Structures are given as C-alpha cells and as structure tokens.
Amino acid sequence: MTVRRLDRSGGQSLWKQLQEDLVRRLRSGEFDDAFPGELALVDEYAVSRHTVRQALGQLRTDGLIVAERGRQPRVATTPEIRQPMGALYSLFSSVEESGLPQHSVVRALDIRADGVIAARLNLEGSSPLLYLERLRYAGDEPLALDRVWLPAALADALLDADFTHTSLYNELSVRTGLNLDHGREDIRAINPTAAERALLHCPPEAAAFSIIRQGTAQNRPVEWRHTVVRGDRFALSAEFSANIGYRLTPAPRTTALAQGW
Amino acid sequence: MTVRRLDRSGGQSLWKQLQEDLVRRLRSGEFDDAFPGELALVDEYAVSRHTVRQALGQLRTDGLIVAERGRQPRVATTPEIRQPMGALYSLFSSVEESGLPQHSVVRALDIRADGVIAARLNLEGSSPLLYLERLRYAGDEPLALDRVWLPAALADALLDADFTHTSLYNELSVRTGLNLDHGREDIRAINPTAAERALLHCPPEAAAFSIIRQGTAQNRPVEWRHTVVRGDRFALSAEFSANIGYRLTPAPRTTALAQGW
DNA sequence: TTCGCTTAAATGTACGCACATTTAAGCTAA
DNA sequence: TTAGCTTAAATGTGCGTACATTTAAGCGAA
Numbered sequence: 001m002t003v004r005r006l007d008r009s010g011g012q013s014l015w016k017q018l019q020e021d022l023v024r025r026l027r028s029g030e031f032d033d034a035f036p037g038e039l040a041l042v043d044e045y046a047v048s049r050h051t052v053r054q055a056l057g058q059l060r061t062d063g064l065i066v067a068e069r070g071r072q073p074r075v076a077t078t079p080e081i082r083q084p085m086g087a088l089y090s091l092f093s094s095v096e097e098s099g100l101p102q103h104s105v106v107r108a109l110d111i112r113a114d115g116v117i118a119a120r121l122n123l124e125g126s127s128p129l130l131y132l133e134r135l136r137y138a139g140d141e142p143l144a145l146d147r148v149w150l151p152a153a154l155a156d157a158l159l160d161a162d163f164t165h166t167s168l169y170n171e172l173s174v175r176t177g178l179n180l181d182h183g184r185e186d187i188r189a190i191n192p193t194a195a196e197r198a199l200l201h202c203p204p205e206a207a208a209f210s211i212i213r214q215g216t217a218q219n220r221p222v223e224w225r226h227t228v229v230r231g232d233r234f235a236l237s238a239e240f241s242a243n244i245g246y247r248l249t250p251a252p253r254t255t256a257l258a259q260g261w
Numbered sequence: 262m263t264v265r266r267l268d269r270s271g272g273q274s275l276w277k278q279l280q281e282d283l284v285r286r287l288r289s290g291e292f293d294d295a296f297p298g299e300l301a302l303v304d305e306y307a308v309s310r311h312t313v314r315q316a317l318g319q320l321r322t323d324g325l326i327v328a329e330r331g332r333q334p335r336v337a338t339t340p341e342i343r344q345p346m347g348a349l350y351s352l353f354s355s356v357e358e359s360g361l362p363q364h365s366v367v368r369a370l371d372i373r374a375d376g377v378i379a380a381r382l383n384l385e386g387s388s389p390l391l392y393l394e395r396l397r398y399a400g401d402e403p404l405a406l407d408r409v410w411l412p413a414a415l416a417d418a419l420l421d422a423d424f425t426h427t428s429l430y431n432e433l434s435v436r437t438g439l440n441l442d443h444g445r446e447d448i449r450a451i452n453p454t455a456a457e458r459a460l461l462h463c464p465p466e467a468a469a470f471s472i473i474r475q476g477t478a479q480n481r482p483v484e485w486r487h488t489v490v491r492g493d494r495f496a497l498s499a500e501f502s503a504n505i506g507y508r509l510t511p512a513p514r515t516t517a518l519a520q521g522w
Numbered sequence: 523t524t525c526g527c528t529t530a531a532a533t534g535t536a537c538g539c540a541c542a543t544t545t546a547a548g549c550t551a552a
Numbered sequence: 553t554t555a556g557c558t559t560a561a562a563t564g565t566g567c568g569t570a571c572a573t574t575t576a577a578g579c580g581a582a
Contacts, residue, residue: 070544182502189492207468231450331574
C-alpha cells in the first residue's frame with residue numbers, strides 16, 4: 001500500500017484534503033469494489049482516526065458513502081434519492097396515479113452542438129451535446145413536449161437507448177452511474193407556440209407550463225431541460241407544513257379545480 | 262445556571278439527546294437572544310466538548326445554527342421553519358428581491374355567504390365568510406389578483422384592517438393569533454378571463470398562473486384562496502437536492518429564461 | 523472621544539485513549 | 553455439510569489534551 005502524504009503546512013485542514021482526495025479516488029472508480037476502512041485510511045494517510053472520521057462524516061452527509069457499525073463503509077449505490085423530486089417527477093407520477101398508460105414518441109436522439117446550451121451546462125460552446133426530444137403521451141393524447149441536452153462526454157452511452165417507455169433518469173443511472181442529486185427549476189405559465197400547440201394537440205385557448213430544469217450530479221452539470229406541459233391536462237399540487245416543508249404531491253385533489261377556477 | 266442531566270443508561274447516545282434537547286429549547290425561543298457557547302454547554306450538561314461539538318455539528322448541518330471561529334454560535338436567521346411557504350410567499354419575496362415597491366388595492370373587504378366556498382372550508386353553507394379581494398401591484402403595474410375567503414367566526418377581527426401594505430397572514434397572526442401551519446396548493450397554467458385580463462393589464466397573449474390554496478391552522482380550515490398571477494411577470498423557481506428537499510426560491514435565476522423558453 | 527494595541531475567549535483542528543456494539547469470519551461439533 | 557458458537561475486526565460513542573486562528577472586549581494614549 002502506498003503511503004499518501006497530506007500538506008501539513010497549514011494551508012488547508014487535513015480532513016478537508018483527505019475528503020477531497022477520497023472524492024477524487026471515488027470518482028475514478030477506485031473504490032467500486034470496496035471502500036477502505038477507517039483504520040486503513042489512518043495508516044495510509046498517517047493521520048489520526050479522528051481526522052479520518054471527520055472526512056468520512058462529510059462524505060456521509062453528502063450521501064457519497066454509507067456506513068454502519070461493525071462493517072466497512074460502502075460507496076452509496078444511489079446518492080440518496082430519497083424521493084425523486086421536482087415538477088417533472090410530479091408530472092410522471094400524476095399520470096401514474098390516474099391509471100392512464102404513458103409512453104413517449106422519440107422525435108430526436110442525436111449528438112449535436114449548441115453554444116447557448118453548452119454555456120448553460122458550463123461547457124465550451126463547441127462541446128458536443130446529446131439531444132433528446134420526446135413527445136410524452138398520457139393515454140392517447142399528448143401531454144408534454146420534452147427537450148433535454150446532456151454533455152455527450154457523460155451521456156453518449158444513451159445514444160442507442162429506447163426512450164419510448166423508460167425514463168431518462170433511470171437510463172442515465174443504469175448506463176452511466178450518474179444520479180441527479182441537485183437541481184433547480186424555473187416554472188412559467190406560457191402560451192405555447194403554434195408549432196408546440198400542433199404537436200401537443202392543444203385546444204386553441206389552453207395555456208401551458210414551461211419548465212426549465214438544470215440538474216447536477218456531484219457538482220457536475222448533467223442536464224439542461226425544457227419541457228412544455230399542456231395546462232389543461234396537468235396541475236402542480238403541493239402540500240406544505242412546518243414538519244415536511246414544501247412537497248409536490250402526485251395528484252391534483254379534484255378535477256373540479258380545473259374548471260372555472 | 263441549572264445543570265441538566267442526560268440519560269447515561271445507554272439507551273440513546275448522549276450527543277443525540279443533547280441535540281434533541283437543544284432543538285426543543287431553540288424552538289421554545291429560549292435562544293433567541295444568544296445561543297450558548299460550547300464550553301457553556303459542557304458545563305451545563307456535564308459532557309465533554311467532543312460530545313457537544315457532535316451535537317452542534319448536527320444542528321449546523323440541519324441549518325438551525327451557524328457557527329464561526331472565534332464567535333459564539335448563533336441561531337440561523339432563517340429559523341428553520343420557512344414559516345411562510347408556498348407559491349404565494351415566493352411571489353411576495355420575489356418582488357421584494359427585485360426592489361420594486363409593492364402595494365395592494367383593496368377591491369372588497371366584507372362579510373358574505375357562499376355555499377360552495379363554505380363547503381370547501383368544511384363549514385355549513387350559510388356560514389358567514391370574510392371576503393377579501395385585492396389587486397396586488399409590483400411597481401406601477403398589477404401583478405396578481407388575489408381573492409380569499411376566511412370563516413368570519415375566526416377572522417372578523419380583520420374587517421377594519423388596512424390591507425394596502427400589510428400581508429394577510431401577518432394581520433391574521435397579530436389580530437387573531439392564528440398561524441397557518443399546514444396547507445396545500447394547486448397551481449395551474451391558464452389564460453385569464455377577459456375581466457381578469459383587464460384588471461391585470463395583461464398583454465393580450467400572456468398566460469397566467471392560477472393558484473388555489475387551502476390553509477389550515479391547528480387542523481381548522483382557515484382560508485380558501487384563489488390567486489391569478491400574470492405569467493409574464495412571475496416565474497416559480499425551486500431548488501431541490503437530497504439534503505434540502507424541494508424548496509421554492511425567491512427569484513428566478515435569470516430573466517433571460519423568460520424569453521423564448 | 524477615538525483610534526490602536528493588547529488580551530481574553532471562543533471555535534477549528536488534530537492528536538491520543540478506552541470501551542461499546544455490531545458485523546463477519548472462522549472454528550467446532552453434531 | 554451445516555448449524556451454532558466463538559472471536560476478531562470494524563464502526564460508534566465518549567473522554568481527555570493541546571494548539572491554532574479568529575473574534576470581541578478591554579485598556580491606554582493621543
């Protein structure tokens with residue numbers, strides 16, 4: 001075993017150096033088989049167990065590893081998606097609850113370049129992107145038009161995937177090991193363009209949601225997504241309280257709310 | 262200073278007991294002035310500083326307190342309970358962040374009966390309701406039309422309140438002691454009616470959000486609310502991660518998102 | 523009064539030790 | 553072979569110490 005030396009000049013704390021080095025090694029796949037135990041790290045880095053535990057504690061709260069008493073820490077299989085969150089999952093599970101079958105028509109799945117999107121993914125303008133465009137159905141009627149860009153460097157394994165029935169995140173997790181652990185959404189009320197309206201079979205007067213999502217996995221931008229959802233077929237529902245915070249719920253309470261109100 | 266004793270029989274770890282006791286005391290408002298330092302807690306609970314730090318570390322990752330080197334820990338400015346949550350508070354604070362002055366024009370404030378609304382508040386059809394209708398401005402332009410019904414039995418003290426600058430929840434808390442602790446929202450994308458469009462000075466093609474909120478305080482229905490928000494002036498923004506869950510954030514990230522997308 | 527320095531106090535980091543509790547491996551006996 | 557026990561190993565908890573670093577209070581001189 002190689003002994004690794006940390007910088008003890010005082011520039012940065014030992015446990016932080018250790019934590020970052022472990023993240024680096026973990027991402028390189030070095031620990032896919034087994035994560036080293038505390039005492040092994042004590043020997044390897046020549047620091048106290050206290051320092052090792054401080055570094056591991058950070059990794060644990062970040063959801064990168066899980067640890068239990070009596071057994072060695074393990075790399076977290078899923079970086080803790082306690083509940084798939086966000087408006088898009090809410091959309092998916094609302095349909096699920098309604099009992100309607102859902103499927104997608106893949107309108108595009110290719111590699112292309114787009115400087116504007118690349119910049120939003122913190123990439124250079126010429127970076128190749130994987131582009132996926134789907135028309136999502138609930139029952140026989142279209143529900144949403146979904147466009148998503150991912151860095152090709154991370155996601156090119158998805159090029160030959162079949163997205164008519166599987167979700168992007170599931171495929172992403174299985175094929176690349178990436179799991180979204182952070183993100184943000186901007187949700188707007190819009191009137192669809194004529195083209196979108198035609199694709200979605202929108203009634204002439206129906207408004208729509210525009211959902212823009214940026215997702216990251218372990219601090220790396222992974223997706224930039226734009227979804228247009230028919231407003232006459234979908235409502236965002238949420239519950240909130242002091243205990244649970246703000247939580248999107250799968251189904252609108254009553255369809256009556258869709259009427260005049 | 263009273264010395265507090267923890268259960269050392271081994272049922273639960275000391276730091277967890279300490280952490281829970283501190284949460285309890287913190288919620289009771291005991292630490293609103295100053296949070297005790299590590300050494301003070303060492304004396305008070307008769308545990309080692311290591312144990313105290315373990316408990317405080319948990320409080321810190323939970324976001325209840327903030328700590329810096331050399332100064333005592335302080336209660337986090339956002340006291341854990343994002344009390345005013347939901348899309349309507351997000352609306353309010355978005356305007357606040359933008360720097361635009363906001364005020365309301367009260368279009369109605371009276372007692373009336375409405376069987377449909379009363380039923381939604383779990384009241385008899387003939388029960389009197391306090392009705393408040395406001396046109397909310399951000400700057401010189403209307404932003405939202407806000408209609409809310411409350412049981413008159415609970416809220417009649419609000420009849421002579423001035424709602425041009427104060428919020429409903431603030432007035433409700435001050436005058437009746439009621440604080441919303443639970444609620445649900447249904448958010449839809451709609452096209453405003455002609456009347457709403459006129460009131461809101463909507464551009465002809467602008468969509469809007471329809472937000473229906475039911476709020477309860479201590480299991481009693483307190484409000485039934487319907488708000489129409491101009492879609493060209495407002496976006497719902499949210500962040501989500503494994504740690505913080507789904508949280509609405511005050512401001513959209515870039516106004517550029519409002520354009521084509 | 524006010525500016526600047528000194529000093530005390532508080533948290534951050536890092537080391538050590540001991541024991542409890544749980545897991546997993548190994549061994550023994552039927 | 554297998555069931556059950558024993559034992560080693562690993563993490564969890566808790567205590568102690570020491571020093572570094574930063575903040576804030578106190579003090580003194582201009």
